[in-house]
Amino acid sequence: MSASQSPLFGSVADVAERLAEVGYLASTAVATTVYLADRLGKPLLVEGPAGVGKTELAKAVAEATKSELVRLQCYEGIDEARALYEWNHAKQLLRITAGQGTQSWDETRDDVFSEEFLLPRPLLTAIRRADPTVLLVDEMDKADVEVEGLLLEVLSDFQVSIPEMGTVTATRRPFALLTSNSTRELSEALKRRCLFLHLDFPDADLERRIVLSRVPELAESLVDALVRTVRVLRGLELRKSPSVAETIDWGRTLLALGMDTLDDDAVRTTLGVVLKHQSDQVKAAAELRLN
Amino acid sequence: MSITGPIAAEHGLPGHLVDFVGALRRHGVAVGPGETVDAAQVLSVIDLLYRDQLREGLAAALLRRSGQRQVFDTLFELYFPAALGAGAGEVEVPRVGDDDDGAVDVEALRDILADLLRDGDIAALTELARAVVDALGRSGAAGSGSQGAGGQPSWSAYQALRTLSPETLLARIMDDLKAGMNGEISDFTDEMLRREIRDRIARFRKMITDEVRRRTAEIRGKEQVAKTAVPKQAEQVEFLSAYADQLAQLRRTVHPLARRLASRLAVRRKHAKRGTLDMRRTLRRSMSTGGVPMRPAFRTRRPGRPELVILCDVSGSVAGFSHFTLLLVQALREQFSKVRVFAFVERADEVTHLFEPGAELSGVMSRVLREAELVAFDGHSDYGGSFGSFAEYWGDAVTPRSSLLILGDARTNYRDPNLTVLRRLVGQARHAHWLNPEPRRQWGTGDSAAMRYADVVPMHECRTAGQLADVVEALLPV
Numbered sequence: 001m002s003a004s005q006s007p008l009f010g011s012v013a014d015v016a017e018r019l020a021e022v023g024y025l026a027s028t029a030v031a032t033t034v035y036l037a038d039r040l041g042k043p044l045l046v047e048g049p050a051g052v053g054k055t056e057l058a059k060a061v062a063e064a065t066k067s068e069l070v071r072l073q074c075y076e077g078i079d080e081a082r083a084l085y086e087w088n089h090a091k092q093l094l095r096i097t098a099g100q101g102t103q104s105w106d107e108t109r110d111d112v113f114s115e116e117f118l119l120p121r122p123l124l125t126a127i128r129r130a131d132p133t134v135l136l137v138d139e140m141d142k143a144d145v146e147v148e149g150l151l152l153e154v155l156s157d158f159q160v161s162i163p164e165m166g167t168v169t170a171t172r173r174p175f176a177l178l179t180s181n182s183t184r185e186l187s188e189a190l191k192r193r194c195l196f197l198h199l200d201f202p203d204a205d206l207e208r209r210i211v212l213s214r215v216p217e218l219a220e221s222l223v224d225a226l227v228r229t230v231r232v233l234r235g236l237e238l239r240k241s242p243s244v245a246e247t248i249d250w251g252r253t254l255l256a257l258g259m260d261t262l263d264d265d266a267v268r269t270t271l272g273v274v275l276k277h278q279s280d281q282v283k284a285a286a287e288l289r290l291n
Numbered sequence: 292m293s294i295t296g297p298i299a300a301e302h303g304l305p306g307h308l309v310d311f312v313g314a315l316r317r318h319g320v321a322v323g324p325g326e327t328v329d330a331a332q333v334l335s336v337i338d339l340l341y342r343d344q345l346r347e348g349l350a351a352a353l354l355r356r357s358g359q360r361q362v363f364d365t366l367f368e369l370y371f372p373a374a375l376g377a378g379a380g381e382v383e384v385p386r387v388g389d390d391d392d393g394a395v396d397v398e399a400l401r402d403i404l405a406d407l408l409r410d411g412d413i414a415a416l417t418e419l420a421r422a423v424v425d426a427l428g429r430s431g432a433a434g435s436g437s438q439g440a441g442g443q444p445s446w447s448a449y450q451a452l453r454t455l456s457p458e459t460l461l462a463r464i465m466d467d468l469k470a471g472m473n474g475e476i477s478d479f480t481d482e483m484l485r486r487e488i489r490d491r492i493a494r495f496r497k498m499i500t501d502e503v504r505r506r507t508a509e510i511r512g513k514e515q516v517a518k519t520a521v522p523k524q525a526e527q528v529e530f531l532s533a534y535a536d537q538l539a540q541l542r543r544t545v546h547p548l549a550r551r552l553a554s555r556l557a558v559r560r561k562h563a564k565r566g567t568l569d570m571r572r573t574l575r576r577s578m579s580t581g582g583v584p585m586r587p588a589f590r591t592r593r594p595g596r597p598e599l600v601i602l603c604d605v606s607g608s609v610a611g612f613s614h615f616t617l618l619l620v621q622a623l624r625e626q627f628s629k630v631r632v633f634a635f636v637e638r639a640d641e642v643t644h645l646f647e648p649g650a651e652l653s654g655v656m657s658r659v660l661r662e663a664e665l666v667a668f669d670g671h672s673d674y675g676g677s678f679g680s681f682a683e684y685w686g687d688a689v690t691p692r693s694s695l696l697i698l699g700d701a702r703t704n705y706r707d708p709n710l711t712v713l714r715r716l717v718g719q720a721r722h723a724h725w726l727n728p729e730p731r732r733q734w735g736t737g738d739s740a741a742m743r744y745a746d747v748v749p750m751h752e753c754r755t756a757g758q759l760a761d762v763v764e765a766l767l768p769v
Contacts, residue, residue: 011338012337012338012341012344028343028344028347029347029350029351031344032337032343032344032347032348032351033347033348033351035337036333036336036337036348036351036352037351039336040329040332040333040336042329044351047357048357144558145558182357182547182551183547183550183551183554184551184554184555185356185551188355191355192323192325192326192355195329195351195352196350196351196352196354196355197351198354198357198360200357228483228487229483231487231490232483232486232487232490235486235490237539237542237543239546263477264477264478264479264480267479287482288479288482288483289478289479289481289482290478290479
């Protein structure tokens with residue numbers, strides 16, 4: 001089924017290396033699944049809590065492979081006119097009026113349903129591109145169940161059927177990446193067509209390196225303290241566990257405030273950066289004996 | 292060193308993969324043949340020398356849900372073990388005397404362990420766990436009298452952990468660390484360190500258990516070990532037999548679960564936005580078109596946001612279930628106009644104020660037990676008495692607009708079930724439902740009055756979080 005094309009990556013180590021070059025430090029899980037998605041020509045479904053770098057991954061893959069990123073942001077009520085394609089009605093009408101009297105009906109009819117009058121939306125754009133492309137379907141779980149049906153054809157065969165025109169098949173298969181916050185279960189049919197990656201909080205070492213690469217001005221000892229504190233916070237039963245994005249924010253905050261150690265006062269005053277719920281802050285302060 | 296039991300499957304690597312998939316299926320991970328083919332493709336493109344990559348690759352192809360990962364990891368350890376036999380570890384376990392097979396010197400071993408836990412060297416801890424299990428299984432600990440040497444080696448996580456008792460090292464490691472920081476550390480730093488060390492100890496315990504499982508599987512066969520050792524997915528854990536940490540894990544799933552239920556509900560609402568045909572208004576409208584009903588009129592639906600009254604048994608036997616259900620209801624409170632919560636053991640008391648929005652909910656059950664007046668005599672649950680006291684003091688809480696939800700196992704300790712009062716309460720309420728965490732076949736056995744209550748109020752079996760979610764979804768108003 002897959003068009004024969006050279007894979008983007010040579011090996012798992014190659015993935016990790018090239019993603020690191022563009023500033024995305026990948027764990028073994030991420031590097032392996034990205035490599036497999038590329039090799040097997042399957043879309044990659046990335047699930048996980050907010051702020052662990054799901055969308056970033058797509059951007060990094062695009063940058064590392066010098067591909068164009070085509071993004072479909074899902075929201076409640078998105079439909080095929082927004083996701084796949086739409087006919088340019090205004091232009092079609094113009095065409096019909098312009099051709100009045102000179103052309104026969106048959107000619108006009110065939111003409112107004114041609115490529116020229118098609119407004120491609122992200123999915124069709126990604127399929128039609130001849131250059132390397134990364135297709136990002138962001139926050140799939142926000143879209144309605146019906147939209148998943150639209151995606152099935154695109155993701156399994158990399159083609160789009162347009163009733164008036166025929167089937168558009170990918171000349172070059174895009175690297176497809178779907179993200180989900182799992183606010184709802186995606187349908188089995190969709191999941192079956194994808195490789196699945198659960199992106200969780202990184203381990204201590206990786207998180208340290210991520211923070212250092214994002215906020216290089218921070219002292220290494222401070223980053224170490226930061227990451228350790230965040231890990232302990234994640235161990236508490238909180239409404240919203242702090243994610244990597246929050247760790248980075250915390251680092252930036254400390255930098256902006258000019259603090260060079262993470263002592264009690266520093267934690268107490270800046271806890272709001274990592275914990276966004278009042279009840280979480282109260283709880284963390286009590287459990288970690290900050291008061 | 293002898294390798295016990297054949298490792299190779301009958302049909303080579305593909306056969307082994309199919310065995311592995313079979314084991315996953317037996318543990319409730321639905322893997323279709325399509326996924327198995329994907330997994331085989333993974334095997335063909337990935338470098339099998341890297342075990343991490345193999346694990347992640349197979350997980351990507353076989354799993355479809357994040358909750359399945361634990362089952363997968365345990366089975367992966369059994370089917371694709373990191374080493375055979377004792378492996379080729381670098382770590383030497385200290386022995387009593389100079390003999391290489393002598394009994395293990397526990398004190399020296401604990402010293403090594405304390406150092407590693409303090410430095411947080413995970414790789415070295417893994418090596419140590421492997422060596423310790425091997426040494427203890429073969430030679431036994433000094434002075435314990437148990438001796439595996441000569442006979443069949445015996446692997447036991449319980450024995451290893453009891454001998455080492457890593458928990459008791461905590462104070463010592465803390466002292467070590469404090470000495471390193473010149474004694475002066477704040478409460479916060481102290482608490483941080485304590486938690487970190489505790490976390491490392493827990494990881495070490497898990498390493499020991501995993502290692503024992505692997506060694507046992509070599510002797511008794513992986514199928515045998517898999518049967519008992521693989522943890523259940525959080526949604527399939529039965530409330531009544533869950534351990535503390537399983538319940539804690541379950542509580543973490545409350546918010547995602549509530550969010551999922553709410554979004555499913557939103558879909559249901561959208562589909563049911565237009566009500567049934569309003570005959571009277573349609574005919575009235577048709578007057579202007581000469582009696583031909585051109586524009587049908589529909590009833591508009593009012594989103595029903597009922598009041599919810601929850602009566603829950605919080606006695607020890609069902610506390611885990613009640614707690615989880617209360618958390619779930621609390622997370623769903625936007626779906627109700629008002630929620631009132633009553634707890635009971637022997638008598639009922641209102642605890643709504645403990646479930647205020649923004650309240651800290653993970654310790655709420657202990658507050659319920661501490662602050663509410665629930666016990667009259669001996670602290671065994673008394674459903675009849677509780678319903679009686681509820682009807683007496685808060686009977687007016689149940690109105691024709693409220694839904695009554697009762698949580699409990701209906702085990703009355705042979706006391707009067709007080710069906711009359713319950714029947715009256717159910718009659719007052721708009722809906723009434725009973726959620727019972729016991730398996731249906733045990734209803735009515737022993738002191739359970741479940742069948743008699745079930746005659747009065749519809750009773751639903753809610754043994755697992757998955758079942759509970761289904762029931763709650765069906766009960767929620769459209």
